[in-house]
């Protein structure tokens with residue numbers, strides 16, 4: 001075990017630091033920025049069919065469901081196709097309305113989650129096209145789907161998913177652009193521009209990981225909190241959900257993720273001096289809107305921790321603590337903003353003496369209902 005941890009104290013920390021590499025592996029041989037093309041060998045036979053798909057339904061559980069929610073934003077924005085994201089456990093029991101024109105994508109690190117398998121077989125019986133986005137090669141989901149894309153993140157040992165999640169998001173980003181390409185909804189120039197950005201992702205993740213010392217300091221300040229709220233808008237909303245899930249599963253601090261604007265319909269009642277509120281407040285499409293949400297929290301004396309674009313003095317001035325990530329195209333935001341939240345959960349859990357790699361009551365793969 002010592003050797004496998006490669007000098008890191010926990011598998012989770014090792015896996016967080018492996019992300020520049022795992023993301024590179026997820027993209028290897030799949031993007032051609034100069035030609036403005038994405039190649040996904042596993043979907044080749046279904047490339048034509050993608051032109052006529054009317055709707056995408058994503059089924060998954062846990063962290064993989066969060067990757068699905070991010071994918072919803074990406075598929076709708078870039079491929080202009082309607083997407084629904086479902087908890088597999090709910091989908092399977094409600095006699096879902098699906099037909100041959102639907103594409104169902106199962107996202108699963110293990111490829112073995114019982115609810116996701118059951119959801120897929122129901123969709124298959126109703127005639128949908130089935131795709132898988134899985135990490136474990138040869139697992140059940142890749143065997144029961146028509147086509148798919150492996151994430152190639154490598155084995156993930158920590159129960160709390162980190163590198164498998166960012167690889168899922170990377171692959172789903174590629175899939176969104178691939179579907180856009182098949183349906184001819186983006187210009188070649190736009191594809192070139194987006195893929196040129198995407199190619200930089202592994203290096204930008206490496207740069208982002210340098211926030212660790214700063215994140216550790218913030219972890220020390222909030223480690224005794226009883227509750228924590230994570231807020232974001234757009235594709236940063238599911239990132240907030242995932243940040244909250246990471247914190248609760250490994251540190252046992254109660255945490256909730258919310259769309260920042262929805263805060264006023266409930267969570268705002270919880271805010272006082274004791275409440276850390278983590279904002280994803282990078283300089284992207286809802287920047288000004290998030291700023292007003294920060295002001296609402298500050299007005300109620302909440303402690304604001306903001307993940308910001310490097311050099312953003314405006315949000316820095318209104319936050320109690322900030323964590324900088326590189327300035328990039330919004331396409332890369334979900335992966336980059338996830339990194340500091342993984343580190344925050346990890347360091348808080350270590351400071352609280354929790355069993356980081358094997359949190360109580362949780363399993364890496366849930367193969368029973």
Ligand code: G6P
Nearest residue numbers: 062063064108109110113161363
């Ligand atoms: C368990 C794991 C989570 C994972 C979820 C779905 O709850 O602890 O990390 O996100 O199952 O697993 P899957 O293998 O389908 O992605």
